[in-house]
Structures are given as C-alpha cells and as structure tokens.
Amino acid sequence: MHDMSRKTITVVFCDMVGSTALSERLDAEALRHVMLRYYDLLRACLERHGGTVEKFIGDAVMAVFGIPVVHEDDALRAARAALDMLAAVEESGEELERETGARIAVRIGIHTGEVVTSGAADAGHALVSGEAVNVAARLEQHAPAGQILIGADTHGLIAAHAETTEVEPLTVRGKSEPVPAWRLTGIRDEARALAGPPGAPMVDRGDELAQLRMAFARVVRDRSCHLVTLFGDPGVGKSRLARAFAAEAERDGALVAGAHCPPYGSAGPLAPLAPLLTQALGGVRTVASGQPAASGACDRKAEGRPRGGTSRTESGGGPTWTGPTTQRACVPGVAGPAGLCGHPLGPNPRARLAEVLGGGEAERDAATALARLARTGVSGTSFDETRWALQLLCTALAGTRPLVAVVDDLHWAHEDLLGALDHLADWVQGAPVLLLCVARPDLLERHPHWGSGKLNATALVVPPLAADDCRELVLRLYEPAADPEVVPHATATAHDEIVERLVHRSEGNPLFVEQIVGMVSESDDPRFVPPSVRAVVAARLDRLEPAERAVLECAAVTGAEFTAADLTALLPPGAGPVEHAVRTLVRRRLLEAAGAHAPAEPGAARWRFVSQLIRDEVYSGMSKLVRARQHERFAEYHAERAPDGHHTIGTHLEEAFRLRLDLGPADASARSTGARAADHLAAAGTAALGRGDVRWAVDLLRRALALTDALPEPQPHAALAVRTALAEARLAAGDAAEAVGALRQLLTDARAAGDRGVEARVRLQLAYLEPGADGFGTVLDAARDAVAVFTGSDDALGLARAWLAIGQERQSRSRHGEAARHLTRALHESVRAGAGLERAGILGALAVSLWLGPEPAPVALSRCGAFLDDLLAGRRMARATVSCPMAALLAMRGDHTEARRLLADAVRTLSDLGHLFAVPAVHLFQATVEESAGCWDDAIRLLRAARTELERLGDGQLHATATRDLARVLLSRGGAEDEVARLVGGLLDTDLDALPAAAADVHGIRARLAAADGDEATAARHLDRALDAARRTDAPVCLAGAEFDRAEALAALGREREAVAAAGEARRRFTAKGHLVGAARASAFAAALGDTGPLGGPDTRGGTGT
CATH class of the missing domain: 3.40.50.300 (P-loop containing nucleotide triphosphate hydrolases)
Known part of the structure; x- marks a missing residue:
C-alpha cells in the first residue's frame, strides 16, 4: 500500500582487514580482480542464507536479513552467513597469500532492531535506516580481525542455538551508554523452532x-x-x-x-x-x-454428574x-x-x-442502560448505575x-x-x-x-505444557497432507525432525506451536526456525499479497473490530471491493468474524484479528507517517458518520498527533490535529462528567489536557477550560485535596489570562469548598458575580450552577420560598444547557425546599412525584435524593409504611451504586420517619450510627444536624437529660447565627432542659431566642416546632394555660403545612393538660418530624 514501512530486521556489517597492504603489492587491475572476487564471495555467503546486500563501500559490505521478506529466523540466518563469510575469507585468504604474499581477513558486526525501509525491493536493493544500522556498524568497528561481535537483541534471539562469549561492553561514538556485546564463535547443531495453526485442540490441563x-x-x-x-x-x-x-x-x-x-x-x-x-x-x-427461564434446564447438580469417556486431548486429561x-x-x-x-x-x-x-x-x-451498552458499547449513564444494572x-x-x-x-x-x-x-x-x-x-x-x-x-x-503434551499437540497440528492446498514437502524422517524442533522451541507454549505450525504448513521451506512469536507473525504477514497486506493495515488502524465499510474508507480510491481479501485473510487464519450470528443488515458484518499479536505486528510494520495519516482519515470518516462520537474521533486524532510528534517538531497540520484531538476528548470528558461517569471523565480530560500541554504554541484559554473540567471531575471522584489545589492555581491563571468565565466558575467552586468565616455569604457573593458574568456570555451551564448556589444559600437560611424561585431558574438553565447532572442536583434541592418550605404537604408530595415520574427517568441516584424529602413528607401525613419503603430503596440504591458516603444522610431521614411514628429506640439507633459514620467521614455540617436530632429524640423519649445537655452544649452559638432553623432547634431544646430544672429565666431567654430565630424563616414546621417547645417548657414550669395556647399555635402551623402527625400531637398534648376545647383529637403517637 505504501513504499515506506517499519520492520525488525538483522543488519550485518563486514569490513576487510589488510586491504592497505594488499593494494601496495598489487597492480590496480589485479587489485580490482581480487576485490571483485571478494565481493562475489561475500555476496554468495549472504544470499545463500537469505540476506540482501544493500551496498558495498570500498572494502566493506552492508547486508540486511528481513528485507524484502521477513523470516522468523533472520537473526540466526545472519549469524550463519557471518560464520560462512569468516570461513570463506579464511580459505580464499590462504590462496591469495600463496599468490601475492599478502593475507586478508574480515571483521563483522551484527545487530537486530527496528528500521524504516523503502526502495525497489524487487530489484534486490533496499534502503534502510535506523539505530540498528548504526549499532551494527559500531560493533564491526570494534571487532578484532577474524571475529564476529553481535548486539544484545541478536544474542537474545539466537542464544538457544549459538555459541557465544560475552565481552566487555563497548564505548562507541554516538551512544550515551556502553553497548553490550558477545563474540559469536559457532552455531549448535539441531536448531529448533516451531509453530501451529489457531483453533488447535486442548491437550492435558x-x-x-x-x-x-x-x-x-x-x-x-x-x-x-x-x-x-x-x-x-x-x-x-x-x-x-x-x-x-x-x-x-x-x-x-x-x-x-x-x-x-x-x-x-x-x-x-x-x-x-x-x-x-x-x-x-x-x-x-x-x-x-x-x-427468566432457561432454554435448557440444568437438571443435574454440578457435583456427581455423569461422565463420559476420557480423552487427554479433547478434555485436557480429565473426564x-x-x-x-x-x-x-x-x-x-x-x-x-x-x-x-x-x-x-x-x-x-x-x-x-x-x-x-x-x-x-x-x-x-x-x-435502558444495558440496551444502550449492548448496542453501542456505552451505557449512557454513570458507572455506578451501570454496574448495578449488570449486577x-x-x-x-x-x-x-x-x-x-x-x-x-x-x-x-x-x-x-x-x-x-x-x-x-x-x-x-x-x-x-x-x-x-x-x-x-x-x-x-x-x-x-x-x-x-x-x-x-x-x-x-496455567503453566506451560510438559514436553510429552506439547509433542502430542504438535503431532495433531502438523499434518500438511491433510490440507488439500498444501503440497507435502517432507519425508517421514524430515517430518519427525521438524516435530522435535517444534517441541524443543515451543517452551510448552501452545500459541507458539499453533502459530509456527501454521506458518510451516503454508511454507515451501520446512526448515524455518523462528526465534520468537513476533518473528513468526511477521514472517506470515510478509508472504501476503500487497492487496491483502493493505487490508490488514487498514484493519489495524480502526480498532478492535471493523466492517468492510471501515476498511474501504481507509483504502486508496480504486482499490476495489475488500470482501475477497477479507475472505482470503480469514482462510489464512489472520482474521475472523467478530459476531456469532448473521448481521441484521447487508455489509454490517464485523471482523477482528485472530490474535492481538498479529494486529500489533501489522500496526508496528506501518511507518509512523502512514499510521498518522490513516488515523486522521479514520477520524474524518467517523466524524461524518457519527459527529457526536467525540471519544472515537478524539482517540484517533490523539494517536495521529503523537505519531507526528515522534517524527519531529509539529507543523501547522500536526498542531491542528492535536488541537482537534484535545477538543474532542474534552467534549467526551465533559459529557461523561455530565452523566455522572466521573472516573471515565477524569481519564478523558487528563488526556485532553496532556494534548493541550503538548502543543508547541500555548493554548491558554483551551487549557484553562480543560483544567477546570478536570478539577471538577476529580472533585466529583472524591479527590478533593488535589482538586482544591488545582482550582486555586486555576483561579490565579484565569485572572492572569483575563478569562472571566473560568474565573467565575472556579471562584464559585472554591466558595463551596472553602467558605471561610462568612460561610454561605461567601458562596452568595461568588454566585451573584457569576450570574453577571454568565449572563453576559449566555453560559447556560454556568447560570444553572450560579442560581443553584444562590438557592442553596437561601435554603441554609431557611428561606425556602425564595430558594425555590432561584432553583426553578437554575432548573430552566440546566435544561437549556442539557446538563443532566446539574438538573438532578437542582431537583434534589427543590425537593428539600418542598419538604421544609411553605408549600402544603399534599402539594409538595405531588410535585416530588412529578419529579420522579417525568424528570429523573434513568437516574437512580437522583431519584434517591428526591425520595428522601418525599419520605419525610409522607411521614408528616402519617404514611410511615410508604416512607420506610422509599428510604429503604434509597439505601439500597446508594449501596448498589457504591455511594456509601451518602448512606448516613439517609439514616437521618429514616430517624425522622421513626420519630414521627413514635419508634424512639429505632430513631436513636439510626442517629447514633449516623453520627459515628459522619464523624469518620469528616462531614461537620451533617454531624451537627445528627447531634441536634439525637438530642431532640432523647429528650422526647425521656430519661437521658444529662446526655441531651452534653450534646447541645457542644453546639456553639456562633455556628448558629447564620442558620436560623438550627438555632431555633437548639434554643428550644435548651429551654426545655432549663424548664425541667426549674430555671424559668434561662428557659424564657432560650424560648425567646428560639421563636426569634424561627420567625426569620418561612418554614412552617420550624415555627410549629418552636411553639411546641414553648408549650413543653411552659408546662414543665407549671404555666399550663400558656402551654395550651402555645400548643394551639403549634397545631395551627402544623395544620397549615399539612403535617397531620404534628397537629395530632399538639392536640394530644393540650388534651393531656386538661383542655377540652377544639384542640382535642385522636392520640396519634409520634414526633414533630422536624
């Protein structure tokens, strides 16, 4: 397909020693005659072993083994040719010495390695370049007269067959490290090699x-x-x-x-x-x-099953x-x-x-997720959701x-x-x-x-096969006469000899046997002795017709599987249909069908390499420039068919760019390729992050950033965008320390670059992570600034995040009506941006405000149900988030059974998806439900477990929430006042200033403790502070709870009429919210104080659900 290719070959350099003395003794014509005889002698030795003489330079010769066709034993052939040259020159030197009185000798260097080759190979002339040529020349220069020095790679290939002696590493010009070398003195008899076709039966095991x-x-x-x-x-x-x-x-x-x-x-x-x-x-x-029902029942236990006959070959030596x-x-x-x-x-x-x-x-x-995975290879949802689906x-x-x-x-x-x-x-x-x-x-x-x-x-x-088992496998595979296309080329004696060579060289590796026997079966020369599996594969590939090799090279670029259309897109115009070449390659056991059933559409059949070793050898045999161009062409082809396939497009462009960098400084075309690769990988990473697949997002974004950094010309704005997305992905993956460090540096760099969009985005993230003394005030300032920036640039994703931050700041101050308005704006922007992850988070926040805010519980429940039915399909994590406040709403209405079911499903979802860090938060909701149902001990157990886990996780905010909830439940159950005092005593007033609902809760509990001790002044002070804090919220349950605490404290102080009035106010607020359990409890409390007025009602046990 292309003139230039890469091959692993063996290079031989041979130089005459004593030519100067010879030229002094001989006439120019006589000297020319001697040199021609010398050239012919060396050429004969080299070509007899399959070498190609590339050039004669004065009295030196350079030859290559592996061009134009690679043989699996090229290094061994080169060694034999070198030994022949020594012997031939020794013999001819004696004759020359008798005729002229001058004696000549040669010194030889041999090295194996990768080279780039091009030229008219069919004319017997090849052009090669590469490090292997330079090392072979240096080895020859350091070899004494009459000796052969070989390099490390050559020695590794022929060591099992050759007689060598290690010499001191050589210090050679142009090499930073000494070059290992061995002196070659001979080749042992009965060199072994082996191979075999794929699909062989299993032996032993x-x-x-x-x-x-x-x-x-x-x-x-x-x-x-x-x-x-x-x-x-x-x-x-x-x-x-x-x-x-x-x-x-x-x-x-x-x-x-x-x-x-x-x-x-x-x-x-x-x-x-x-x-x-x-x-x-x-x-x-x-x-x-x-x-599911089995299409064939398993009607016997695995143990004790009936057994058939035994066959060492078919069943691995067992029944x-x-x-x-x-x-x-x-x-x-x-x-x-x-x-x-x-x-x-x-x-x-x-x-x-x-x-x-x-x-x-x-x-x-x-x-839905599994269907996408089966059809496209990508589930379209988060990794955690996918693995749960697989489970x-x-x-x-x-x-x-x-x-x-x-x-x-x-x-x-x-x-x-x-x-x-x-x-x-x-x-x-x-x-x-x-x-x-x-x-x-x-x-x-x-x-x-x-x-x-x-x-x-x-x-x-799985260990290598024993010699007897390996021989059995070779005997079953090496049957050339069984193939009508193969002409027998060995007598019975020769056949036995080949089998033994195969057994010796296979080292018990069945793949070695298969590949080598397959090659020997196709070859007219049964004496091939491949030194490695790669050499075997390369030898098979080099015997292909040019059209077949071209198809394989296209296949190697596409990836794991490919169609005829994929191959056609990479072949040059006029190459013709590929189906015939594919069938030939399947027959040669180089390709195989990738599917086990007929394709749904004509031309949709998929193929793959039989062995990854074959694919790797084909790919490495292509020049890097050709590989780069083919990756670029395949990226363009894929972009036309699937423009949103950013990962595939980006991966091929990335490979093309890396290859071009290997060849030298990036030109304008290479820079464009690298930039496009970074853009596509960044888009793929951003999409993965958006659907919650954070680990995949980190991988893609890291690659995109590496490409951006590798571009010769700085791409500051592109790099900032990728770095920001990568930091966010690392944060979502739980790598908070590294993410925060990256965000800090990004903030500095964004300001220096004048990139207000990235600056606003990063500042908003850091405000969450490092709020400082002002707490949510810092977040609010950053969010308001971000709204101005993102409005100017019409950045819907940025606006969604900014309005979410503003809504959450309002939630922290228990202003849920205001929060809902901001969150609704955030939801609109997230839909406009197509940001699924942000939309799920916003809906979860909205559900919290519906639970705690002024919306009546029936309306709030209806809206939460709509979230679950219409907006969160396919996102189990998001549904779990919405289900928790929805369960608390159900508990308000007295439906504890359904509330428990929702929360159990949420715990199961979080456990299935691996989000174990979120389970303690669900335990808080479960405790709220159990408190509402009057199951105090269950609520206490859940809250104690949650506090322990939250302390381990370092979540201070939720730990404080769990502490307040535990104190309240213990106080409601009674008998643990000392522990309650210790719990609320550890909550600092300064931490409550910006959190009115929490302040109302803590001061209400302290008031009840003081009232129980008869400290009326302290109780009154805390009751006033609790009511003042509650009135700064729009949370009916918070206000009702403060009034109920007031009723409890006043009753403990003996002020029963005032207590009944406070209970009545609590009932009114509970009723306005639709909190049936709280209203019933307030009525029962007043009735217990002797009130028989309108507060009377059924004694529904339970807590406030606050």
Missing part, C-alpha cells in the same frame, strides 16, 4: 479443569457467586482452557457468555461487556411472569461431561451455529432486557440456570471494567454465577491485589 469444575460445583450447590482468574503467559493456553470448561458447563445446562478486552479501541470502558449481554440473552427465554454436542461455548473466538451466541437481541433490546429483569421502574431503567442482570439470568461469564484478556481491561467485575463478585448473591477471568500476569503488576481479600475468589496459574 486436567488439573486446571478439575479445579474449575470444583469451583462451578460450589457455585451451583451454594447458589453463590465465585470469581476465578486464570493467569498465564501469552499463548500458554489459558483462553483455550476457559473455552473447554465453558463448553462442558454449557453441555451441563449452564448459560455461558463471554467478553474480550482489547488493548486498543475507541469504545467506552465497559464496551467489552456488550457482546456478553447479547450472548447471554440469546440463551434465555421468558415466561408470562417475566422471570468429559455428557450432554449435547451441537452447541459450542459462547466465548471470544468461538462461533456456534445456533447455540447461545446465535440470537441477537432483536429490534427492541430494551424491551427484551426489561422482560428478563422484570420488577419496577428501577429495573426498567437498568434495562441485576446477572442475578436475573442465574435465577433458574447457572451463569458462566468468561472475560478474556482481562489485563487489557479499563479500570471501570475491573471495578464492575469486582462489584459483581461482591454483590451478586443468592444466584449461581461463575465469573471466569483470563489474564496475563501483567494484570497483577497494575493491580497487585486483584481478587485478594475475597473469600469467593480463586487464582489459578
């Missing part, structure tokens, strides 16, 4: 299968979830082991589904789970009740499970004909998922049939995917689910504690 069977039996028996991680080196056979076990489990009636984590792609962090959803649901049908054999395990790389993988979700995946999940609105919201689905799927979920290549997984699996292992309960993860040991380098600390987690190591 009986012990590992037995452990997997035991884990599955335990899952079925206990109806529990178990996490098993298979660890092993690349190619050792861990994926094949997982497939074999999954096939057994499926035959035994389990529902099996799989996912694969690619190392590169533009999908979201949970996108690998999308095919798992499709596969799993393809094996489930539903009954009239909406509960096989009996059952139908027509279905295959639905794990990556295996496509069954009908089975579980053969059923797409259909035209309405949400309905399909909702049918399986059943339940109420929360489950329907989960179905719900796994539990539902395993309701009547064990579920085996296989996740391959976990070492490539995004942090969020690891977190989701960890969440499932912890929270899926009461259902038989086996999470089978497959990973390289690299996973433990990034996550050393993966799976640790769990009683339901097991790690299994």
Whole structure:
C-alpha cells in the first residue's frame, strides 16, 4: 500500500582487514580482480542464507536479513552467513597469500532492531535506516580481525542455538551508554523452532479443569457467586482452557457468555461487556411472569454428574461431561451455529432486557442502560448505575440456570471494567454465577491485589505444557497432507525432525506451536526456525499479497473490530471491493468474524484479528507517517458518520498527533490535529462528567489536557477550560485535596489570562469548598458575580450552577420560598444547557425546599412525584435524593409504611451504586420517619450510627444536624437529660447565627432542659431566642416546632394555660403545612393538660418530624 514501512530486521556489517597492504603489492587491475572476487564471495555467503546486500563501500559490505521478506529466523540466518563469510575469507585468504604474499581477513558486526525501509525491493536493493544500522556498524568497528561481535537483541534471539562469549561492553561514538556485546564463535547443531495453526485442540490441563469444575460445583450447590482468574503467559493456553470448561458447563445446562478486552479501541470502558449481554440473552427465554427461564434446564447438580469417556486431548486429561454436542461455548473466538451466541437481541433490546429483569421502574431503567451498552458499547449513564444494572442482570439470568461469564484478556481491561467485575463478585448473591477471568500476569503488576481479600475468589496459574503434551499437540497440528492446498514437502524422517524442533522451541507454549505450525504448513521451506512469536507473525504477514497486506493495515488502524465499510474508507480510491481479501485473510487464519450470528443488515458484518499479536505486528510494520495519516482519515470518516462520537474521533486524532510528534517538531497540520484531538476528548470528558461517569471523565480530560500541554504554541484559554473540567471531575471522584489545589492555581491563571468565565466558575467552586468565616455569604457573593458574568456570555451551564448556589444559600437560611424561585431558574438553565447532572442536583434541592418550605404537604408530595415520574427517568441516584424529602413528607401525613419503603430503596440504591458516603444522610431521614411514628429506640439507633459514620467521614455540617436530632429524640423519649445537655452544649452559638432553623432547634431544646430544672429565666431567654430565630424563616414546621417547645417548657414550669395556647399555635402551623402527625400531637398534648376545647383529637403517637 505504501513504499515506506517499519520492520525488525538483522543488519550485518563486514569490513576487510589488510586491504592497505594488499593494494601496495598489487597492480590496480589485479587489485580490482581480487576485490571483485571478494565481493562475489561475500555476496554468495549472504544470499545463500537469505540476506540482501544493500551496498558495498570500498572494502566493506552492508547486508540486511528481513528485507524484502521477513523470516522468523533472520537473526540466526545472519549469524550463519557471518560464520560462512569468516570461513570463506579464511580459505580464499590462504590462496591469495600463496599468490601475492599478502593475507586478508574480515571483521563483522551484527545487530537486530527496528528500521524504516523503502526502495525497489524487487530489484534486490533496499534502503534502510535506523539505530540498528548504526549499532551494527559500531560493533564491526570494534571487532578484532577474524571475529564476529553481535548486539544484545541478536544474542537474545539466537542464544538457544549459538555459541557465544560475552565481552566487555563497548564505548562507541554516538551512544550515551556502553553497548553490550558477545563474540559469536559457532552455531549448535539441531536448531529448533516451531509453530501451529489457531483453533488447535486442548491437550492435558486436567488439573486446571478439575479445579474449575470444583469451583462451578460450589457455585451451583451454594447458589453463590465465585470469581476465578486464570493467569498465564501469552499463548500458554489459558483462553483455550476457559473455552473447554465453558463448553462442558454449557453441555451441563449452564448459560455461558463471554467478553474480550482489547488493548486498543475507541469504545467506552465497559464496551467489552456488550457482546456478553447479547450472548447471554440469546440463551434465555421468558415466561408470562417475566422471570427468566432457561432454554435448557440444568437438571443435574454440578457435583456427581455423569461422565463420559476420557480423552487427554479433547478434555485436557480429565473426564468429559455428557450432554449435547451441537452447541459450542459462547466465548471470544468461538462461533456456534445456533447455540447461545446465535440470537441477537432483536429490534427492541430494551424491551427484551426489561422482560428478563422484570420488577419496577428501577429495573426498567437498568434495562435502558444495558440496551444502550449492548448496542453501542456505552451505557449512557454513570458507572455506578451501570454496574448495578449488570449486577441485576446477572442475578436475573442465574435465577433458574447457572451463569458462566468468561472475560478474556482481562489485563487489557479499563479500570471501570475491573471495578464492575469486582462489584459483581461482591454483590451478586443468592444466584449461581461463575465469573471466569483470563489474564496475563501483567494484570497483577497494575493491580497487585486483584481478587485478594475475597473469600469467593480463586487464582489459578496455567503453566506451560510438559514436553510429552506439547509433542502430542504438535503431532495433531502438523499434518500438511491433510490440507488439500498444501503440497507435502517432507519425508517421514524430515517430518519427525521438524516435530522435535517444534517441541524443543515451543517452551510448552501452545500459541507458539499453533502459530509456527501454521506458518510451516503454508511454507515451501520446512526448515524455518523462528526465534520468537513476533518473528513468526511477521514472517506470515510478509508472504501476503500487497492487496491483502493493505487490508490488514487498514484493519489495524480502526480498532478492535471493523466492517468492510471501515476498511474501504481507509483504502486508496480504486482499490476495489475488500470482501475477497477479507475472505482470503480469514482462510489464512489472520482474521475472523467478530459476531456469532448473521448481521441484521447487508455489509454490517464485523471482523477482528485472530490474535492481538498479529494486529500489533501489522500496526508496528506501518511507518509512523502512514499510521498518522490513516488515523486522521479514520477520524474524518467517523466524524461524518457519527459527529457526536467525540471519544472515537478524539482517540484517533490523539494517536495521529503523537505519531507526528515522534517524527519531529509539529507543523501547522500536526498542531491542528492535536488541537482537534484535545477538543474532542474534552467534549467526551465533559459529557461523561455530565452523566455522572466521573472516573471515565477524569481519564478523558487528563488526556485532553496532556494534548493541550503538548502543543508547541500555548493554548491558554483551551487549557484553562480543560483544567477546570478536570478539577471538577476529580472533585466529583472524591479527590478533593488535589482538586482544591488545582482550582486555586486555576483561579490565579484565569485572572492572569483575563478569562472571566473560568474565573467565575472556579471562584464559585472554591466558595463551596472553602467558605471561610462568612460561610454561605461567601458562596452568595461568588454566585451573584457569576450570574453577571454568565449572563453576559449566555453560559447556560454556568447560570444553572450560579442560581443553584444562590438557592442553596437561601435554603441554609431557611428561606425556602425564595430558594425555590432561584432553583426553578437554575432548573430552566440546566435544561437549556442539557446538563443532566446539574438538573438532578437542582431537583434534589427543590425537593428539600418542598419538604421544609411553605408549600402544603399534599402539594409538595405531588410535585416530588412529578419529579420522579417525568424528570429523573434513568437516574437512580437522583431519584434517591428526591425520595428522601418525599419520605419525610409522607411521614408528616402519617404514611410511615410508604416512607420506610422509599428510604429503604434509597439505601439500597446508594449501596448498589457504591455511594456509601451518602448512606448516613439517609439514616437521618429514616430517624425522622421513626420519630414521627413514635419508634424512639429505632430513631436513636439510626442517629447514633449516623453520627459515628459522619464523624469518620469528616462531614461537620451533617454531624451537627445528627447531634441536634439525637438530642431532640432523647429528650422526647425521656430519661437521658444529662446526655441531651452534653450534646447541645457542644453546639456553639456562633455556628448558629447564620442558620436560623438550627438555632431555633437548639434554643428550644435548651429551654426545655432549663424548664425541667426549674430555671424559668434561662428557659424564657432560650424560648425567646428560639421563636426569634424561627420567625426569620418561612418554614412552617420550624415555627410549629418552636411553639411546641414553648408549650413543653411552659408546662414543665407549671404555666399550663400558656402551654395550651402555645400548643394551639403549634397545631395551627402544623395544620397549615399539612403535617397531620404534628397537629395530632399538639392536640394530644393540650388534651393531656386538661383542655377540652377544639384542640382535642385522636392520640396519634409520634414526633414533630422536624
């Protein structure tokens, strides 16, 4: 497709020693004849081993192995050629010495590394450049006459076959560090190499299968979830082991589904789970009740199941499970004909998922998120909501049939995917689910504690095959005569020799066997001895036709999966249809179908590389300039098809920019690419933050900032915007210390840059985080200034945040009517900005003002219900926020059962989503409900637990609220006056000055304590202060509570007539709010004092609910 490419090759430099003496003894014509013989001699030695002579320079020669075609044993070929050159020159030197009296010798340097190549390779001439050429030349210069020095990379490739001696590292010109070197003296006999085709049967693995069977039996028996991680080196056979076990489990009636984590792609962090959803649901049908029913019942216990015959090859040395054999395990790389993988979700995946999940609105919201994930790879909601939905689905799927979920290549997984699996292992309960993860040991380098600390987690190591088992695998795979397209090229003796070489070089790695046998089967030369898997893959790729290689290169750029249309978009005009090339590449076992069922639309078939090793080798073989251009073209292509696919577009532009920087200073085109990449990643990060996916937002915004900082020309305004969003994302993720530090610096930088918008945005954030002595006054000042700035720039998001801040400041002063007006303006701006996260927060704040403000409880309940029904669909966290004040309103009306249900759902939601820091706040609402119901002990228990947790979390404001509530409940129950005095004594008056509702609460409690002690003057003083504070609010319940405290205190002082009057005023205010429980309590209190007037009424036990 392109003249320039990158290859890993071996370079040989050879120089004659003694040429000066020879020129002194010989006539010029005679010398020319000798040199031509010398050139021919070296060329013959080099070309006999597959080398290409690039150039002769005087009496030196440079040759390359791996151009025009890479061989898997290029380094070993170069070593053999070098030894041949030494022997040939030695022999010819003796003849020359007899003829002329002069003797010549050569010295040789060999090094392996990546080079860039271009030129007319078909003419036998290639142009290469790179560090490998320079190092080979320096090695040759330091080699003594008659010796060969090889570099570290070459030595690593041929060490198993070569006789070498390490020499002192060389200090060479142009290298900052000494260069390691070895002297090559010979090649051992019987050099070994091996390979084999993919899809080979599994050999042995009986012990590992037995452990997997035991884990599955335990899952079925206990109806529990178990996490098993298979660890092993690349190619050792861990994926094949997982497939074999999954096939057994499926035959035994389990529902099996799989996912694969690619190392590169533009999908979201949970996108690998999308095919798992499709596969799993393809094996489930539903009954009239909406509960999942297995399409094949698991009618035997996992333990004690009937066994068939044994086969070391088919079942890994252990007994096989009996059952139908027509279905295959639905794990990556295996496509069954009908089975579980053969059923797409259909035209309405949400309905399909909702049918399986059943339940109420929360489950329907989960179905919506999962349907998006299955179709697009992105759920469209927060990470916490998504993992809860996955938990719900796994539990539902395993309701009547064990579920085996296989996740391959976990070492490539995004942090969020690891977190989701960890969440499932912890929270899926009461259902038989086996999470089978497959990973390289690299996973433990990034996550050393993966799976640790769990009683339901097991790690299994898959070791290399023993020699006998490896030989059995080679014998089953290396059957060239079985393929009608392959002409047998070896006698039986040669075949046996090749098998032994394969066994020796495979090191027990089944992938090595598969790849190398596959290459040997395609080659006319059975003597290929590849030194590594990468060399094997490169050798296979270099034998492709140019059109096939071009298609592979396009595929390597697109990502994990691709369609024919994706490939066509990257091919040059006139390249023709790609389908034929794709079919050829599938036949050559380089590509495979990505889906297990026919695509819904013609041309929608998706493909992927059979091996990531193949994809990586194809990609690394392209020049960086070509890669950059192709990433840019694919970004443009994706922008035309999905303009809002900011993450995909940004990722490809980001890669293009990085590649261009590798090639030199960024020109105008590269700078434009980098700027566009930063813009798209910033947009993707902002969108992720808006839907609450904060960890994904941090990742995207950090990448966007790195791109902005890497641009040669400063982008101060763009950088400020990205830094601000990143600081907000870190704050939402709980990294408050780093976020505050970043915001402080941003404030300074924004002022210096004259960016009033960023300055206002940051100042508002800091006012919340560092309010200072003035408390909410600082927030109010910052918010008012922000309104002026954002109004001028018509920044709807900024206005939504500013008006929310103003509304919350009014709430802190218990002016809820005013707060609601400001919050309504904030809601309007959030809708205009499309800011879902802000809108949810605003609605939660509105619900609080509806609860505490002047709106009658029935009206407030109706509006809260509207929030839940119309505005918060799909956002469980936001619904939990609105449900808490709604439950308090229900408790006012005496509906404690429904209030408890709402709050229990809120606790469950917060726990499911991992927001455990918010659970203590819900406990405060639960205590309010229990106090209203007269269940004092339950309320006290909840408040004590909340205070302990809030102290641990360092939430001083809510801790003070819990302290006031606990003091009031203890006082209402009676018998704990000393503790009540200690609790309220720790609340400073100065902290209450700006919080009138809190002040009314504390002074009311102190008045009742003083009255109980007979201290009338102190009681009167606190009652006056309580009523004065309450009158500064528009909160009916606060005013009613102050009047009720007045009634309690006056009664304790023996002033019963005044107490009855105060109780009457409390009843009036409770009634105006619609607080039936409070009104009834006030009536009962007056009746107990002997009043038989209109205050009389039923004795409804309960507290004020304040």
